[in-house]
Amino acid sequence: MKKNFKKSLSVFLAVLMAVSCFSVVGFAAEVDYGAHNDHKDKVVVLEAVAATECTDGKTEGLKCTQCNVVIKEQAVIPAPHNFGEWTTEKTDDCSKGYKKIRSCQNSGCSKNEEEVINKHSWGDDTEIGWSWVGEPANCTNSGNQTRKCSVCNKEETRTVEALGHKWEKQKDGNRPSCKQEGAEATFACKYCKEVDPDRAGNKFDKLPHEDADGDGYCDNGCGGYISYDGEICTCPCHQKTGVLNTIFKIVLFFMRLFKIGQKCGCGADHYPAD
Numbered sequence: 002m003k004k005n006f007k008k009s010l011s012v013f014l015a016v017l018m019a020v021s022c023f024s025v026v027g028f029a030a031e032v033d034y035g036a037h038n039d040h041k042d043k044v045v046v047l048e049a050v051a052a053t054e055c056t057d058g059k060t061e062g063l064k065c066t067q068c069n070v071v072i073k074e075q076a077v078i079p080a081p082h083n084f085g086e087w088t089t090e091k092t093d094d095c096s097k098g099y100k101k102i103r104s105c106q107n108s109g110c111s112k113n114e115e116e117v118i119n120k121h122s123w124g125d126d127t128e129i130g131w132s133w134v135g136e137p138a139n140c141t142n143s144g145n146q147t148r149k150c151s152v153c154n155k156e157e158t159r160t161v162e163a164l165g166h167k168w169e170k171q172k173d174g175n176r177p178s179c180k181q182e183g184a185e186a187t188f189a190c191k192y193c194k195e196v197d198p199d200r201a202g203n204k205f206d207k208l209p210h211e212d213a214d215g216d217g218y219c220d221n222g223c224g225g226y227i228s229y230d231g232e233i234c235t236c237p238c239h240q241k242t243g244v245l246n247t248i249f250k251i252v253l254f255f256m257r258l259f260k261i262g263q264k265c266g267c268g269a270d271h272y273p274a275d
């Protein structure tokens with residue numbers, strides 16, 4: 002049983018190989034040689050040659066020996082060379098174009114490579130090579146820049162205009178009250194810290210204590226009782242709410258009983274005079 006299986010497997014593989022061989026031959030027979038199709042047997046393959054160090058190679062080609070015609074040219078496979086550093090031709094104006102050359106260092110090889118360049122080399126300080134002469138441009142002053150080509154020594158200068166301030170809020174403003182003066186917001190430059198003269202935090206005077214709604218108490222911030230002279234009465238009797246005010250109402254009973262403290266510091270009566 003095992004033997005039979007092995008046998009049939011090898012037969013199967015043999016058939017598979019035969020079929021694949023036939024198909025390769027079948028494809029080969031279909032290659033189109035154009036005008037040379039009727040004498041295909043005279044077409045020969047021009048062997049490919051691998052590139053070695055300093056010697057170019059070539060790809061495979063086809064030639065008809067009957068007509069003595071190359072059907073498919075052999076392309077060059079460039080050889081690897083051992084190039085040295087680039088040397089630069091002298092020039093006094095890069096824009097007219099100059100050459101960079103490097104040659105193969107291997108003995109017996111004379112391979113050179115050239116590159117034609119027609120722009121200046123401004124250096125790698127920045128991409129475009131500018132550096133400041135003196136003070137850099139800032140918010141209010143322009144500045145000068147220079148650059149020099151490292152190949153032809155050409156120099157260029159330019160002026161960079163003042164950049165202008167960038168205002169940002171420095172301090173919030175606040176409304177005036179009877180407790181503190183008011184101020185507008187201030188703006189200052191993000192870069193030079195200079196304060197915007199148009200938004201430098203104008204001050205507003207402190208407000209007087211004022212009773213706008215007629216309840217006797219100040220409506221401009223402090224909430225205190227306004228006495229006859231415009232000042233705030235600090236006596237517990239004149240606190241609008243709070244513990245002191247509650248205690249005072251108890252104390253008032255005794256004040257009345259012993260007839261003391263009839264008048265408040267602000268001039269108002271604590272209790273009616275007898």
Ligand SMILES: [Zn+2]
Nearest residue numbers: 055082105110
């Ligand atoms: Zn070489």
Ligand SMILES: [Zn+2]
Nearest residue numbers: 037065067068
């Ligand atoms: Zn031919």
Ligand SMILES: [Zn+2]
Nearest residue numbers: 095121150153
């Ligand atoms: Zn240059």
Ligand SMILES: [Zn+2]
Nearest residue numbers: 140166190193
């Ligand atoms: Zn500024």
Ligand SMILES: [Zn+2]
Nearest residue numbers: 179210219223
């Ligand atoms: Zn007030």
Ligand SMILES: [Zn+2]
Nearest residue numbers: 236238265266
């Ligand atoms: Zn009082």
Ligand SMILES: [Zn+2]
Nearest residue numbers: 234239265267
């Ligand atoms: Zn009072």
